[in-house]
Amino acid sequence: MYFAALLARTEDGWEASDTELDDVETLSDLADLAREASPDEDTVLVLIEQEDSWFGVVRIDGEEDPRIYVSDAAAAARSSYGEILLTDELLGRDPDDDVLDALDLDGTEDGEDEDDDEDEDEGSGGATSGGSAEAVPHGPVGDAGILDDLGVTEKELKALSDDALTEIADALGASAVLETVR
Known part of the structure; x- marks a missing residue:
């Protein structure tokens, strides 16, 4: 079972929205979807998880290139949503x-x-x-420092497992808004 949500940081705090990824085919499509959630070009996080298998975080800061972290590349590669995140650049191809x-x-x-x-x-x-x-490694790939400035260190991110998205939301102070879309 998959879960995907957008967390957009606003001046009033985090806003969450449930997101449907069926029409998303590329990382560029995903970045566009995230940018639409924040017209003021604030930070937007796309949180994706496949229960007990892997999770991914995509961070969009305005018009900058997306930053990506995937907890288990090999598991994500077997998923259509994971394949969106596993770009050639991320995998070093x-x-x-x-x-x-x-x-x-x-x-x-x-x-x-x-x-x-x-x-x-x-x-x-x-x-x-x-x-x-x-070429798809087992284990984490991407920018493990993706959430450092938001209160989740690289070490903490790599240690997350079963309920990773909830733990990330807790650290961001966004657990209540994330639960509204779960």
């Missing part, structure tokens, strides 16, 4: 490598026989497709 994979070039574009190409694939052991799955 070269985005150009994925472009060639996405094109599905099999060597026949230049007039080569498909049979010759299949022999090459067998010899490679599928390193191209297997390499990307292996």
Whole structure:
């Protein structure tokens, strides 16, 4: 079971809103959704969790690039919502490598026989497709200092587990507003 909420910091404190991620396909879409929650360009946190598996925090400060923390990248990679957060940059991948994979070039574009190409694939052991799955580490990835200035240290963030979003909201003084949308 998933839960996702937006926490927007305003001059009156934190405001929470339940958010639907079904129409969100990219990190850019998620950042736009978060920015809409705060017309004054205040800090907005997107909190996402999959029960007993992983949680993620995306921080948007005005027009700055989103900052991301994911508690368990391997678990998040098996989730459609987690895949939104696990960008090439976050995982330390070269985005150009994925472009060639996405094109599905099999060597026949230049007039080569498909049979010759299949022999090459067998010899490679599928390193191209297997390499990307292996690049997703078990454990946390991203900016563990994402909430330092809001009262949750890197060490505290990495130590959170089962009820992480509630503990984050408690530290921010936003637990009551988060519970209204839970």
